[in-house]
Amino acid sequence: MGVGSPDGADALTIAGRPMRSRLIVGTGGFPSLQVLADALAASGSELATVALRRIDPAAEGSLTDVLQQAGVSLLPNTAGCHTARDAVLTARLAREAFDTDWIKLEVIGDQDTLLPDAAELLLAAEELVADGFVVLPYTTDDPVLARRLEDIGCAAVMPLGSPIGSGMGIRNPYNIALVREAVAIPVVLDAGVGTASDAALAMELGCDGVMSASAIARAQDPVAMATAMRLAVQSGRLAVGAGRIPRRTYASPSTPDEGLAEFG
Amino acid sequence: MATESHSERPTDVLVVGGGIIGLAVAWRARQRGLSVCLIERHAIGAGASRVAAGMLAPVSEVEFDQARRKTLALALSSADMWPSFAAELAELAGVDVGLRRAGTLMVARDADEARELERQLAFRQSLDVAVSRLLPSQAREREPALAPNVRLALLADGDHSVDPVLAVHALLVACRRSGVEVVEHAGDVAVAVDAEGGRVEGVRLADGSLRAAGQVVVAMGAWSALLDGLPESLRVPVRPVKGQILRLRDPAGPGLLNGAVRGAGVYIVPRNDGRYVVGASMEERGFDLAATAGVVHELLRHARDLVPGISEFQLEEVCVGLRPGTPDNAPLIGASELQGLVWACGHYRNGILLSPLTAALTAGVLTGDPGDPLLALCDPARFHGPDADAGLALERQLTGSRG
Numbered sequence: 001m002g003v004g005s006p007d008g009a010d011a012l013t014i015a016g017r018p019m020r021s022r023l024i025v026g027t028g029g030f031p032s033l034q035v036l037a038d039a040l041a042a043s044g045s046e047l048a049t050v051a052l053r054r055i056d057p058a059a060e061g062s063l064t065d066v067l068q069q070a071g072v073s074l075l076p077n078t079a080g081c082h083t084a085r086d087a088v089l090t091a092r093l094a095r096e097a098f099d100t101d102w103i104k105l106e107v108i109g110d111q112d113t114l115l116p117d118a119a120e121l122l123l124a125a126e127e128l129v130a131d132g133f134v135v136l137p138y139t140t141d142d143p144v145l146a147r148r149l150e151d152i153g154c155a156a157v158m159p160l161g162s163p164i165g166s167g168m169g170i171r172n173p174y175n176i177a178l179v180r181e182a183v184a185i186p187v188v189l190d191a192g193v194g195t196a197s198d199a200a201l202a203m204e205l206g207c208d209g210v211m212s213a214s215a216i217a218r219a220q221d222p223v224a225m226a227t228a229m230r231l232a233v234q235s236g237r238l239a240v241g242a243g244r245i246p247r248r249t250y251a252s253p254s255t256p257d258e259g260l261a262e263f264g
Numbered sequence: 265m266a267t268e269s270h271s272e273r274p275t276d277v278l279v280v281g282g283g284i285i286g287l288a289v290a291w292r293a294r295q296r297g298l299s300v301c302l303i304e305r306h307a308i309g310a311g312a313s314r315v316a317a318g319m320l321a322p323v324s325e326v327e328f329d330q331a332r333r334k335t336l337a338l339a340l341s342s343a344d345m346w347p348s349f350a351a352e353l354a355e356l357a358g359v360d361v362g363l364r365r366a367g368t369l370m371v372a373r374d375a376d377e378a379r380e381l382e383r384q385l386a387f388r389q390s391l392d393v394a395v396s397r398l399l400p401s402q403a404r405e406r407e408p409a410l411a412p413n414v415r416l417a418l419l420a421d422g423d424h425s426v427d428p429v430l431a432v433h434a435l436l437v438a439c440r441r442s443g444v445e446v447v448e449h450a451g452d453v454a455v456a457v458d459a460e461g462g463r464v465e466g467v468r469l470a471d472g473s474l475r476a477a478g479q480v481v482v483a484m485g486a487w488s489a490l491l492d493g494l495p496e497s498l499r500v501p502v503r504p505v506k507g508q509i510l511r512l513r514d515p516a517g518p519g520l521l522n523g524a525v526r527g528a529g530v531y532i533v534p535r536n537d538g539r540y541v542v543g544a545s546m547e548e549r550g551f552d553l554a555a556t557a558g559v560v561h562e563l564l565r566h567a568r569d570l571v572p573g574i575s576e577f578q579l580e581e582v583c584v585g586l587r588p589g590t591p592d593n594a595p596l597i598g599a600s601e602l603q604g605l606v607w608a609c610g611h612y613r614n615g616i617l618l619s620p621l622t623a624a625l626t627a628g629v630l631t632g633d634p635g636d637p638l639l640a641l642c643d644p645a646r647f648h649g650p651d652a653d654a655g656l657a658l659e660r661q662l663t664g665s666r667g
Contacts, residue, residue, distance in 0.1 A: 031329040034591040062503055062548045220328045220387070 015155040026213020043226040051079040077104035084123035129153035141175040143182035158190035167194030180206035196232035203236025274476035283313040286483035287435035288623035301445040309432035315585025321423035342621035349620040359434035362427030366523030370418040454493035464604030486586035488609035504586035509543035512577040530566035555582040597642035607644040
């Protein structure tokens with residue numbers, strides 16, 4: 001099957017690991033564990049981020065158990081880290097706690113916008129890659145930085161559409177498309193997704209996947225929004241494979257006007 | 265009628281857990297003529313009851329998911345019961361539980377918060393609950409201590425508060441005066457099940473002796489899943505959700521705030537004596553009771569942004585408690601599949617609010633009343649069995665792994 005086939009043949013492969021779903025879900029902010037479990041099931045996602053700082057991995061009956069039961073792999077993140085040193089330390093703690101060398105690397109440079117600190121991000125990524133981590137960095141929508149992260153050995157890049165939790169969608173679609181062109185590794189749009197059309201647009205711009213956290217968790221009906229995101233990611237992916245028509249300034253009739261019946 | 269001493273006859277009801285839920289259940293069961301003994305591992309009210317802020321706030325606390333599950337009815341119903349509950353306690357125990365009927369303000373301080381508050385207002389209006397929209401000037405007229413940069417406020421006029429420490433004390437006095445036998449510092453106890461495994465015989469005390477009872481009520485809060493003596497299949501999916509709060513005191517006495525105030529990341533609840541509770545964190549950290557610098561900082565920062573005047577307050581205490589969380593945030597109240605075993609736990613953020621209702625419902629279960637329709641919302645078996653959907657069934661696994 002070709003691009004966008006929803007039957008799983010069109011897998012997203014990161015660091016050699018194929019995933020049927022191209023949607024990554026964040027686990028923070030859900031109203032209850034039950035809603036989280038139901039939303040995960042509805043999303044079809046196989047990978048979900050967890051902030052090490054927010055949970056005790058050893059606590060039973062909690063988040064990690066829900067993920068395990070849902071068959072969703074856990075992707076620890078370094079949320080709340082402001083320096084490379086902090087992030088590297090947190091990543092190592094996460095590796096120990098969750099028994100995975102995958103890490104979603106976040107190094108935040110500003111408390112109001114939660115934008116990434118590019119310089120610290122590169123430092124941390126370099127050190128973690130050298131240490132054997134599969135690094136998925138949360139980055140600005142900067143194609144040059146994305147290429148640097150690829151050069152360092154990151155497994156994917158996760159550029160932002162707009163600030164975390166803002167729900168502002170993709171503010172610079174042009175840059176996201178440039179990031180896609182700049183690197184050969186998977187591009188997963190992270191941050192800013194507010195509703196399903198944002199996710200579909202990300203896929204249409206050529207992203208390989210979409211990460212959605214607040215948009216699902218804080219929706220009025222998170223389970224319905226998780227379904228919407230799953231379908232939107234599939235739709236966007238299918239549309240890319242289908243090959244859209246070029247944009248035109250003037251109309252072009254979909255029905256030829258030859259052979260119209262003539263009425264008295 | 266049973267007496268306070270150990271009688272030959274088994275006690276009708278043993279309540280395990282001396283927090284606000286256990287005490288309220290014991291009191292109400294005793295009022296219905298049952299002989300009741302309450303057993304507490306440590307001290308009465310030393311768990312989450314002592315840490316709770318005591319908000320009776322069904323309207324300001326309602327969440328989207330609660331509306332879908334219809335569990336708002338539990339909170340509204342219990343909030344309605346509180347004034348007479350408090351009056352009854354005042355009369356019987358001679359203790360004022362500090363019920364403050366001054367409403368609750370929900371405050372937005374910037375455009376982002378205001379948009380979220382508008383969404384919350386629309387949601388509450390769709391539920392037809394009592395909430396009104398206040399202009400900044402109206403909000404500050406009501407609570408002059410609010411920061412000047414208020415953008416928008418919602419008033420939940422019927423959301424009140426009590427002082428849980430006083431409520432626990434009142435209930436303890438009421439229990440004793442009405443003839444409930446109260447055993448404190450009992451250590452770890454276990455449920456005793458008969459040889460066939462068909463019904464509860466009572467409770468096995470820490471010294472190994474059996475305290476016989478017709479029915480056993482489990483009101484152990486966050487520890488309810490750890491109760492020994494039960495088959496794995498009967499365990500309930502209750503987990504601890506850590507909360508940190510601060511206790512502040514205004515040396516100038518009461519009056520800075522009239523009612524509770526909620527803003528982004530914080531609430532402030534005034535007591536009658538010039539004390540204030542600032543809360544609360546929500547942390548999934550297992551049975552961890554450590555106070556942390558980060559949470560104290562965040563609570564104080566948010567609280568001071570909301571009500572600058574608290575800077576002058578004395579910081580009396582940092583308290584940490586464990587809310588009994590359930591997968592859907594609703595409590596477990598009612599008979600179990602094991603005859604004689606009754607659950608009254610899993611009240612999550614709402615133990616104080618839901619105590620009058622829980623006591624009434626549980627007393628009804630204990631005396632064989634026809635089922636109250638509200639009990640269906642709290643069915644302890646909802647996470648078990650063939651009726652549970654896939655998501656719910658996972659909880660069986662979760663609690664199974666907890667042994």
